Amino acid sequence: MTADDDIKAAAAPLAAILKRMRAGVAFTGAGISTECGIPDFRSPGGLWTRNRPIDYPSFLASGEMRAEAWRRRFAMEAAFGGARPGRGHRALADLLAAGQLQAIITQNIDGLHQASGVAEARLVELHGNSTYATCLECGARYELGWVRARFEEARERAPDCTDCAGPIKTATISFGQPMPSAAMARAGALSGDCDVFLAIGSSLVVWPAAGFPVQAKRAGATLVIVNREPTELDALADLVIHADIGDVFSAALER
Template identity: 60%
Template sequence: MVTNLQAAQAALGDLIEVAGQIAAFTGAGISTECGVPDFRSKDSPWRRLRPIEFDLFLSDALMREEAWRRKFALDDLYAHATPGRGHYALANLVASGKAASIITQNIDNLHQASGVPAERIIELHGNGSYAGCLSCGARYELLPIRRAFEATGAAPVCAACGGIVKSATISFGQPLPKEALARAYKASVACDLFLAIGSSLVVYPAAAFPSLARETDARLVIVNGEETPLDAEADLVLRGDIGDIFQPFAS
């Protein structure tokens, strides 16, 4: 484990320089410097405004209304968040051709805001910046939904088919998107350097991808503020502020 900042930056830079293809995997820790609250900290607003479980969302109109109330309350907490140094560092790796894709557990849309093309981002837990119909897949922007919700208190329904409209995030109990999982698997086995950044690496199946990459002979780097269950598997563990560690790579 490397905790000295300059040593951490140098060690990371050396591995990036010799890498042929990088896969980056990001969790909430990359966005905390941007003002986006994480899920696991003691005082996290996600604990107070816990998302409604998927089966309750489907079965109960009142729960759908409560889900949207909590959604908009959380959105207000980080409405002005902008990408951080870690996001821009990864955007540079994608732009340079070093990184083929970014696998993310985050729903905050900050990788897109940093300039990474949407098709290069693999969102395992969806995206909180828009909504979609669960029946026909029609996309809906949030501002009109919010205006209608605040005026009526009713959860939105699809104008095209009458189906249930939900934030495009993956709720507890909702299956992860098969296409995203397949793409993440492909990226993990194809890379020779896997960067796991800002993730506790305890939520499966997402947390399996670093080990998968390691099993296919990729080097594994874990950058996180706290220890993870996979630290012993890593070639390099960098413990510290993610933005500070990635500062040299962000410009």
């Protein structure tokens, strides 16, 4: 049996579930974006193995830490700014367009779901978005080009809000920063009211986000996990596939 045959065999039960899905929810993690050239955070070679995360209290307390956070963000832009949606992103966008998915809940901050054609109204970003910035005091939005110009003009000093002088940060959720209550509430409602819950490319170790697959399963949904590596929730799932996400979803939709 060839590798292609293996993928087709793994995708067959997924295709059957997708065919009957009418009110599905997808939950995506970093693994869906790795084929796009964006490394994940925890695995060897991941972003956190090279740079210890800057937590929220440190960002607020130190101008040096704010400057370092922006240096890292602009370095990431040089490496990953050209990333485009992968096959997994496009497959989910197709399922949304077909009316089989209600929404996508994502842990990702890369904006690739939007780039694949997913409307903001159909997307729940649990950890925010790194493609723009906001003032932590008044909530004003700033585009990264503006922030970078001010950062460089000030010799790598982090800029402050022009309206209220508050600190400006990428619109992401850092360690130590409260989770967005509205996004968490909406994700919980979706998880409790779906017929199929697709957990895709997530290690399912970050809580409380990892609780959504559990909630969906307890509410009666079919739980599917597609991830290269085993997760702590594999035993709970109705279907587990350890394979490349793009390969699996491409094969499943072809069926």
